[in-house]
Amino acid sequence: MKKPAVVSKQFLLPFVLVTSLFFFWGIANNMTDTLLAAFKRIMSMTDTQTSLIQFSFYGAYAVLALPAALFIKRYSYKSGIVLGLFMYALGAILFFPASKAASYTFYLGAIFILAGGCSILETTANPYILSMGAPETATRRLNVAQAFNPLGSITGILLSTFFIQAELNSADATARAAMSEAQLEAIQAHELGAVTGTYMTLGFVLLAVLVIMLLSHMPKTDKASIADENPKSGSTIRRLANNKRYWMGVVAQFFYVGAQIGVWSFTIRLAMSELGIREQAGSVIYLISIIGFSASRFVFTWLMKYFRPSRLLVVAAIADIVLSLVVVLTQGMGWLPVCALIAISLFMSLMFPTIYGIALDGIGDDAKIGASGLIMAILGGALLTPLQAVISDATSINTSYLVPAFCFLVVLLYGLYVEKHRSVA
Numbered sequence: 155m156k157k158p159a160v161v162s163k164q165f166l167l168p169f170v171l172v173t174s175l176f177f178f179w180g181i182a183n184n185m186t187d188t189l190l191a192a193f194k195r196i197m198s199m200t201d202t203q204t205s206l207i208q209f210s211f212y213g214a215y216a217v218l219a220l221p222a223a224l225f226i227k228r229y230s231y232k233s234g235i236v237l238g239l240f241m242y243a244l245g246a247i248l249f250f251p252a253s254k255a256a257s258y259t260f261y262l263g264a265i266f267i268l269a270g271g272c273s274i275l276e277t278t279a280n281p282y283i284l285s286m287g288a289p290e291t292a293t294r295r296l297n298v299a300q301a302f303n304p305l306g307s308i309t310g311i312l313l314s315t316f317f318i319q320a321e322l323n324s325a326d327a328t329a330r331a332a333m334s335e336a337q338l339e340a341i342q343a344h345e346l347g348a349v350t351g352t353y354m355t356l357g358f359v360l361l362a363v364l365v366i367m368l369l370s371h372m373p374k375t376d377k378a379s380i381a382d383e384n385p386k387s388g389s390t391i392r393r394l395a396n397n398k399r400y401w402m403g404v405v406a407q408f409f410y411v412g413a414q415i416g417v418w419s420f421t422i423r424l425a426m427s428e429l430g431i432r433e434q435a436g437s438v439i440y441l442i443s444i445i446g447f448s449a450s451r452f453v454f455t456w457l458m459k460y461f462r463p464s465r466l467l468v469v470a471a472i473a474d475i476v477l478s479l480v481v482v483l484t485q486g487m488g489w490l491p492v493c494a495l496i497a498i499s500l501f502m503s504l505m506f507p508t509i510y511g512i513a514l515d516g517i518g519d520d521a522k523i524g525a526s527g528l529i530m531a532i533l534g535g536a537l538l539t540p541l542q543a544v545i546s547d548a549t550s551i552n553t554s555y556l557v558p559a560f561c562f563l564v565v566l567l568y569g570l571y572v573e574k575h576r577s578v579a
Contacts, residue, residue, distance in 0.1 A: 158288035160295050165286040168372050172286075173299040175235065175279045178360065179272040180306020181313070182242065184444070185356075186211055186265065187419075188314040189349070196345045197258060198327035205540075210262045212536035214269035215276075215529060222274040223526030231285075232372040234278030239364040242271030246357030253350040256342065268353075277529045280510055281521040293463045293511030297455040300507035304448035311441055313352055321348035390523045399572065400524055403513025406568035407531035410505045412538030413474075413561035416554075417498055418443065419539050424481070424551045428492050439492060443499040451503035463508045464572040470501040471566035477501070478559035485552035498558070505565060512572055534561075 161169045190204040197203075226234035245268025252260035283299045284292045323341045330338055394400050421443055422436035429435075457466060480494040510528050514521045538557060546554035 158291055160287065160291045160298060162287050165373065167370070169283070169286050169295075169299070171367065171370055171372075172235070172279050172282055173302055174363065175239075175275050176299050176303040177306035177309070178242070178363070179275055180303040181310040181356065182268060182272050182306075183310065184307040185310035185314045185318075185352075186269075188311070188318065189265075192314075192318055192322060192345070192349060193258065193261075195322050195326070196342055196349075198330055199258075203258075206262055207265060208536055208539070210266045211269040212533055214266045215273040216533040216536075218270040218273045219277050219526040219529040219532075220523075222277040222529075223523045225274075226278050227523060230372075230374060231278055231282040232367070234274055235282075235367055235372070236364065238271045238274030238278060239360055239367060240271065241267055241274060243357045243360035243364065245269070245271060246353040246360065249350040249353040249357075253343075253346040256346065264353075273529060273532075276532075277525050280507075280528070281514060281525040284511060284514060284521065289515070292515065293508060294455060294458045296507045296511045297451065297458065297463075297504075301448065301451040301455060304444055304451060304503070307444050308441065308448060311437070311444065313356075315437065317352045318348050321345060390520045393520055394517070394524050394527065397517065399515075399575065400513050400517060400527075402568050402571060403509050404527045404531050406565050407506070407509050407513070407528050408534035409538070409561040409564040410502075410509060410534070411532050412534035413558040413565075414502055414506070415535030416539045416542040416558050416561075417495070417502070420542065420546065420551055420554065421495060423546075424495060425492055427551055428486070428488055439496065443496050446496060447499040447503045450500040454504040454508075462573075462576065464512060464569055464576060466504055467508050467512075467569035468566060468573060470504045471562050471569055473501045474498050474562040475559050475566065478555045478562060481555040482552055482559070485550060491552060495555075509565070509568065 186207065189207050193199055193207065194204045222234060222238070225237065245264050245266070248264035248267060249261065252264050279299070280296065283296050287295060322345055325333070325341065330341070333341075418440065421440045425431060425436040425439040454466060454470075477494045477498045481491045481498075484491045484494070510525075513528060514524050517524055538561065542554045542557040545557060
C-alpha cells in the first residue's frame with residue numbers, strides 16, 4: 155500500500171505560506187534575545203532590568219496563547235494567522251515611537267505586542283500544519299515546517315550582529331556616566347536608532363506577508379463546523395485534562411523549552427569561561443550551535459521515515475542528558491565541554507515539534523485549544539532559566555547545566571511513556 159504524502163498537492167501552497175511563519179517567529183525569538191546585552195550597554199542597566207525583556211516576551215506567550223486558541227476556534231486558522239501577523243508587525247513598528255521617547259517601558263510594551271503576535275502565530279500554525287494531510291504523516295510534516303524556525307533564528311542573530319551590535323558604542327557604564335548629557339544623548343540616539351531601524355524594517359516585511367496571506371486561499375481542514383462539533387470550550391478542557399498523553403506532553407514541553415532557553419542563554423558565557431575568549435567570539439559558538447540545530451532537524455525528519463518519532467525522542471533525550479552531564483563534569487577542560495554543549499543543540503532539534511505532534515495526535519478539533527497549552531508551556535523558558543542563573547552564581551556556569559539535564563530527563567520519561575503506550579500514539 156502506497157504511503158500517504160507528507161504534503162499533498164491540495165495543501166502545498168498553504169503549507170509553504172504557513173511554513174514561512176515559522177521562519178519569521180524564529181527571527182523574533184533570537185533577535186530579541188540579543189536586546190538584553192544591547193540595552194544593558196545603551197542605558198547602563200542592571201541584569202535584573204534587562205531581564206524584563208524576556209519577561210515581557212515570554213509573558214506574552216503565556217497570556218495570549220489561550221485567547222488565541224479561542225479566537226481560531228471561533229473563526230478560522232487563517233483569521234489567527236492574520237491577527238498574529240498584524241500584532242507582530244505592529245509591535246515591531248512601535249519601536250519607532252519608543253525610540254523617540256527613549257522610553258524603556260515603551261520598548262517593553264512594543265516587545266509584549268510583538269511577542270503576542272508570535273504567540274498567536276505559533277498557536278495557529280502548529281495545529282494547522284498538523285491538519286494539512288494524513289494523520290500518519292502529521293509529526294513529520296510539523297518537523298519539516300519547524301525546520302525553518304532555526305533558519306529564522308540564524309537570520310535573527312545575523313541581523314542583530316550586523317545592524318544592532320555593530321552600531322553600539324564601546325563606552326561602558328562608567329565611561330557613559332562621565333559624559334555630558336548632550337554626548338550621552340547623541341550616542342544613545344544612534345544606538346536606539348539601530349535597534350529601531352532593524353525592527354521597523356522587519357515590521358514592514360511582515361505587513362507585506364500579511365497582504366499575501368489575505369489574498370491567498372487557505373483551505374479549511376475541519377470536517378464540520380466548530381459550533382456543531384464542540385460548542386463549549388469547557389468540555390474541550392475536561393477532555394484534554396483526562397488525556398494523559400496530552401497533559402504529560404504539556405509538562406514535557408514546559409521542561410524542554412526551559413532546557414532550550416537555558417542551554418542557549420549561557421552558551422556564550424560558558425565558551426568565554428572555558429576558552430578565554432570575548433563576547434564576539436563566544437557568539438560564533440552560539441551561531442554554530444544554532445546552525446547545527448537547524449541542520450539536524452532535517453536529519454531527524456528524514457529518520458522519521460524509518461523510526462517512530464517517540465523512539466527518536468527517547469534516543470535524543472538520553473543523548474542530551476549525557477551531554478549535559480559532560481558539560482557539568484568537565485569544567486576547565488576547554489573544548490570538551492564546549493563541544494558537548496554544541497552537540498546538545500543537535501539532539502534538541504527534534505524535541506519541540508515531536509512533543510507537540512505526539513501530544514496533539516488524534517484529539518481532533520480539541521487541538522485548537524490543546525495547542526494553546528503547548529504554546530503556554532513556553533513559559534518554562536522564563537521560569538527555569540533564572541533557576542539556572544542562580545545555580546551558576548552560587549557554584550559555576552558548568553554546574554548550572556544540571557538544570558537542563560533534569561529537564562531532558564522529564565522529556566525522556568515522556569518519550570518512554572509514549573513508547574509504552576504506542577498503540578494510542
